[in-house]
Amino acid sequence: MAASTDSSASSTDNTNAFAAPNTYTAGTYCYHRSWGYGRIREVSEATGHLSIDFKGKPGHSMAPDYAVQSLVLLPDSHIYAQKSEKAAALKEMAAKDPAALVTIVIHSLKAQATAENIQTALSPEVIPATEWKKWWEGAKRAMKKDGTYYIPTKKTEAFKVLSAPIQAGSDALAQFRAATGVEAQLLALGAVAKNWTEIADPAAAAEIATVVESTISKLPKSLLAKGIELALLRDELLVTAGQPPVTGPTALLNLVPTTPKGFAEILEKITGTRQIRFLTLIQAGRPDDWAALLLQILPFANGRMGDSVTTIFASVERHQEVVDALRRILRERAVTSDLLFWLCKNRDIVFASLFTPQLVMAILSVLEKDQFGDLKKGTKLYDLVHSDRELMATLLKGASSEDVRDITRAIILSPVFKELDKRSLLAIIIKLYPDMQELVVGDRMSSDDATLIVSWDSLQRRKAELEEVITKKIPENSKEIGIARSYGDLRENHEFKAAKEMQTVLMKRKAELESMIVRAQGTDFSGVETNLVNIGTIVDLVDIDKGDKLTYTILGAWDSDPAQGVISYLTALAQALIKLPVGEIVELQTEDGGKRKVRIEAIRNYKTK
Incomplete structure (x- = not known):
């Protein structure tokens, strides 16, 4: 704090012109750039030498010619003088009138009255360090209420005592009128709304509505989210001002995109509570x-959007509709990794019915899809799944041994997890269900080098991805590391850390792709016999109890499109059907965790469909 103390003293009263020798008197407070604040104990009448009590350096002797060049005398009103002479009074003032105490510090430090320097001046001598944060927040509230203080938004700015109260409303309105661009208007309109009780001018509200309408009508599609936020603030202001809402093209409801995906993309960009x-x-x-x-x-x-939607439905006690909708998109695997992360992280009791083995399968499916696409998208969900030991226990609570077996086998066969993370997950399952140990040990011995039957298309996609990782993404990352390293100080170099983290991700992905491609056996599924369900066949089923007709296409390890009935032969559903003939009755697990009996009606060759 020495540097800030030094700078604060340089702006106090009686500064910038060092005192003449004959002005030094015993009892006067002073400041020295190296030793800080002190009090003159004695002045020698014979030699003019000073004896000064500095903190940690009592009775320091100083020649008068040196004192002239290095000492700054402080008035009795200075906070450091008052701390020594009137400590009890300052503590009482801190309790009863915190703004008045801050005023003393501001007058003492002047241009150096930053929050940091104010804390240095008052704590711990006047305000105990443990109580500072609470006291300081209260002091700022008192200053805001008084209105005669300038309270900066930056740590490096100084607090000021003003000659008259701030006209916040007028200033905010002037700021809005001067604002150019949607970002500046958003900031200014927020200030106008905050101080509207002071403005309370219907003409100003109408003026703002006109300006906002003009801004929104000129915005490109890329800034539509900002336009919606601006329209939202405008409409809220009009309600407060008692004026009717805007109609026409810039009306808020007319700005909502017509497609669900477009609406979601815009909603994601809307900030904070405005969503x-x-x-x-x-x-x-x-x-x-x-x-x-x-x-x-x-x-x-x-x-965040999932949370907002749930809040809206809960406000009218219709949250069950959100639960049903989530259950459907989980079944169809039409869900983002970020929404799954939110669901699993919060574990709201409202969604308790969704925490079943089917959620595990949805997580695995989404993680694999993200892994083969955006390299960074599923990172949070991946970390949560393998690090939160209670999550798997929650998901498998009350699960049947068949469900647990299916999930265990799916984790063993999944290319998503790192080896150590996969072992950790399997260890959790074995602890919950000891019977799974034999399956884990047996499958792991046979699966590590097992051949994967894959379609030529999916194999080509993996090879293309590997080629892109090796020839494009890794070289680009190497350049980013070099550029970031040139910024210096690697300990605080966030760009370098981010680039190195991406390097780890890319090298891991490269190794995974190489391993998968080596194990892959491509096929076009031609010549598959249809006397039994097999890889490369289309299976028509009928629900024995309800009569519903179902069709599944069983293809390679990397082929999956649940919405179209395309499933990998590694899935539990496919494994339950493979090697069965037409007419066979089999019990399958439903998406919601139940069971149903189906009969195989027909088996067709996928290649000749």
Whole structure:
């Protein structure tokens, strides 16, 4: 703190012109750039030498010519003088009138009255260090209420005492009028709304609505989310001002994208609490279809949007609709890794019925899809799954041995997990279900080098991805590391750390792809016999109890499109059907964890469909 103390003293009263020798008197407080604050104990009448009590250096002797060049005398009103002479009074002032105490410090430190220097001046002598944060927040509230203080937004700026109260409303309105661009208008309009009780001018509200309408009408599609936020603040201001909402093309509800995916992309960009407020206005403005609109965005939603949608439905006690919609998209694997992360991280009791073995299978499916696509997308979900030991226990609670066996085998065969992470997950399962140890040991001995039967298309995609990783992404990453290293100080170099983390991800992905491709055996599924269900066959089933017809296409290890009935031969469903003939009755597990009996009606060759 020495540097800040030094700079604070340089702006106090009686500074910038060092005192003449004859002004030094015993009892006067002073400041020295190296030793800090002190009090003159004695002045020699014979030699003019000073005896000064500095902190940690009492009775220090100083020649008068040196004192002239290095000492700054402080007035009795200075906070450091008052701390020595009136400590009890300052403590009482701190308790009763914190703003007045801060005023003393501001007058003492002047241009150096930053939050840090104010804390140095008052704590711990006046305000105990353990109580500082709470006291300081209270002091700032008192200063804001008083209105005659400038309270900076940056740590490096100084607090100031003003000659008259701040006209926050007028300043905010002037800021809005001067703002250019949607970002500046958003910031200024937020300040106007905050101080509207001071402004309370219907003409100003109408002016703002006109400006906002002009801004929104000129925005490109890439800034539509900002336009919606601006329209939201405008409409809230008009309500506060008692004026009717805007109609026409820039009306808030007319800005909502027409497609669920487009709506989700825009909603993701809307910041903070504005997202909830936006959805609340949609709920009120579209009473007939708001629920359907919000549920349709769930397949594209991230965790924050999932939370916002749940909040809106819960406000009218319709959260079960969100549960049902989530169950459907989990069954169809049409869900983002970020929404799964939110669901698994929070484990809200509202969604307790979704925490079944089927959620595990959805997680594995989404992680694999993200792994073969965006390298970074599923990282949070992956870390949660392998690090949160209670999650797997929650998901498998009450599961049947058949479900646990299917999940165990799926984890063993999954290319998603690192070896140590996979062993950790399997260890959790074995601890919960000791009977699985034999399966884990047996399968691991045979699966590590097992051949994967894959379609030529999926094999080509893996090879293309490996080629891109080796020839494009790794070289680009190496350049990024070199550039980041040139910024210096690697300990605080966030760009370097991010680039090195990406290097780890890329090298891991390269190794995984090479391992998978080596094990892969490509096929076009031609010549497959159809007397039994096999890889490369289309299977028609009928539900014995309900009569529902089902069709599944069983293809290679990397082929999966549940919405179209395409499943990998490694899935539990495919394994239950393979090697069975037409007419065979088999019990299959449903997506919601139940059971149903089906009969194999027909087996067709996928290649000749």
